Amino acid sequence: MLGAGSWGSAFAKILGDAGNDVVLWARRPEIAAAIRDTGRNPEYLENTPLGERVTATASATEAIKGAELVVLAVPSQTLRVNLGDWAADLTEDSTLVSLMKGIELGTTQRMSQVIVEAARVAPDRVAVVSGPNLAGEIALEQPAATVVACSDIDRATRVQHAITTPYFRPYTNDDVVGCELGGAVKNVIALAFGIAHAMGLGDNTKAMLITRGLAETARLGVALGADPLTFSGLAGLGDLVGTCMSPLSRNRTFGEHLGRGKSLEQAQAATRYTAEGVKSCLAIRDLARSHGVEMPITEQVERVCHEGVDPKVAVAALMSRSTKAE
Ligand SMILES: NC(=O)C1=CN([C@@H]2O[C@H](COP(=O)(O)OP(=O)(O)OC[C@H]3O[C@@H](n4cnc5c(N)ncnc54)[C@H](OP(=O)(O)O)[C@@H]3O)[C@@H](O)[C@H]2O)C=CC1
Ligand SMILES: O=C(CO)COP(=O)(O)O
Structure with a gap:
């Protein structure tokens, strides 16, 4: 899980609660250390226990190496530069999941397009998760639903299964453009x-x-x-x-x-x-x-x-x- 802001932290909890082992990357070492020591992020959703399956690191390489799912939750306007640093560490055929809700300035690209270009991966390796998902409510485990969009519907279904919890209900869709817009x-x-x-x-x-x-x-x-x-x-x-x-x-x-x-x-x-x-x-x-x-x-x-x-x-x-x- 790359990005330990509000949504990255809440999503790490979802992934852990769904049964995955999660390595959460925080760009500030002190945030990663606090998450490792206390199980909570002191700056974002500070009262939320992220769960026992979530650990944290300030090394993106450590977070990415060997990961089947690489979930991205950084600001939309920094994603391209971030991926430039991270692309070499990606495992072959890993799925890249975008949580971002923005359009890139200058290129007017959607986030999945930025990922395809900057990480040099095929479009069918990129899934988008988008829906009414206010991080603060999800941190409290209030019931919510979302959409997993991917042009490869089997991959969307795999992501769906990987993020389903009693409080988070994902639906699949093959309309990546519509979901991102x-x-x-x-x-x-x-x-x-x-x-x-x-x-x-x-x-x-x-x-x-x-x-x-x-x-x-x-x-x-x-x-x-x-x-x-x-x-x-x-x-x-x-x-x-x-x-x-x-x-x-x-x-x-x-x-x-x-x-x-x-x-x-x-x-x-x-x-x-x-x-x-x-x-x-x-x-x-x-x-x-x-x-x-x-x-x-x-x-x-x-x-x-x-x-x-x-x-x-x-x-x-x-x-x-x-x-x-x-
Ligand atoms: N919050 C929500 O409820 C939801 C948010 N989203 C989307 O998720 C995406 C992320 O938002 P959210 O987590 O809420 O944002 P936050 O503002 O809560 O957190 C931003 C995160 O990005 C990090 N960051 C800032 N600048 C950079 C950079 N240059 N390079 C790498 N990381 C950086 C921050 O690190 P640091 O703390 O060190 O500054 C922090 O971890 C957005 O596109 C948003 O629209 C989608 C659904 C729900
Ligand atoms: O995307 C979100 C809810 O789905 C969060 O919206 P804000 O970024 O405006 O808080």
């Missing part, structure tokens, strides 16, 4: 939702953002070859609703800072954890434009985040678009 775009819509919430806007506005947010996600997905049905599943609507509704969501919380009038820099200073939508909104906007897809909410989130546009101006821009058929 659902996970990445919902973070942008959650920023919009947080902005709206902090502005004191009500449930009609929020329902509009979720529904039209899903519409623009599916529009991009279809243009990129995704199955439109994926967006009504756990990795689409499920994750979008879960993230928007939850005060635990870092993206929604980041949006709330912006909606209260904080600048990007002030919101970043107030945020300890990765809020993927903040950078990914730029890449998603570029991806949509290059495919001629309209994503009006994403466009406005990007303007509020990166161009200093007042959220009230962004709302007015969205509401004054030309009327159209649903």
Whole structure:
């Protein structure tokens, strides 16, 4: 398990509870040592026992060597550089599992595409796990479901079996594009939702953002070859609703800072954890434009985040678009 942040730590617990021996890589040696000594991560989900099958190391080589499953939970924008260091240690035919929900700046690639390029592996060796999976709830073993997407459905099924626990229920899917886009775009819509919430806007506005947010996600997905049905599943609507509704969501919380009038820099200073939508909104906007897809909410989130546009101006821009058929 590469990455010992909130999701990496919670996912290490899932893997251990599902019966696997887990070596969790933390980039800071003191975090790895604390996990080895106390069985808990002192900085992320600090009250959660990770379980007896989880050990930790600050050596990625030690974590990767001989592993059948290599699970990745680092920030989306650092993944390529990280894999450059790690690729040589991968075991032949190991499965690489992406937990990340972002799109790479500059290349506009999905995380599975970055993995294929940076680790030099065939696409059917890469699986994506995505769904409404707030790490803080999973750490408490509250029931949750997710999707394991892989173009090789037998491999998806093997991953499914490896991560099934009494509190975590994975479904398989062969639509990697749809599952990854659902996970990445919902973070942008959650920023919009947080902005709206902090502005004191009500449930009609929020329902509009979720529904039209899903519409623009599916529009991009279809243009990129995704199955439109994926967006009504756990990795689409499920994750979008879960993230928007939850005060635990870092993206929604980041949006709330912006909606209260904080600048990007002030919101970043107030945020300890990765809020993927903040950078990914730029890449998603570029991806949509290059495919001629309209994503009006994403466009406005990007303007509020990166161009200093007042959220009230962004709302007015969205509401004054030309009327159209649903
Ligand atoms: N948290 C959640 O509920 C969920 C998160 N995700 C996704 O999982 C991914 C990881 O998020 P999450 O674990 O929550 O993030 P966190 O912010 O909780 O943790 C980030 C982790 O990445 C490490 N890190 C930071 N910079 C680098 C770097 N340059 N190279 C390598 N590692 C680095 C951090 O190490 P350090 O502590 O040393 O800074 C930390 O271990 C994201 O894409 C997120 O969208 C998906 C589902 C649920
Ligand atoms: O992806 C998540 C839940 O599925 C976590 O969302 P945040 O990154 O906004 O906390």
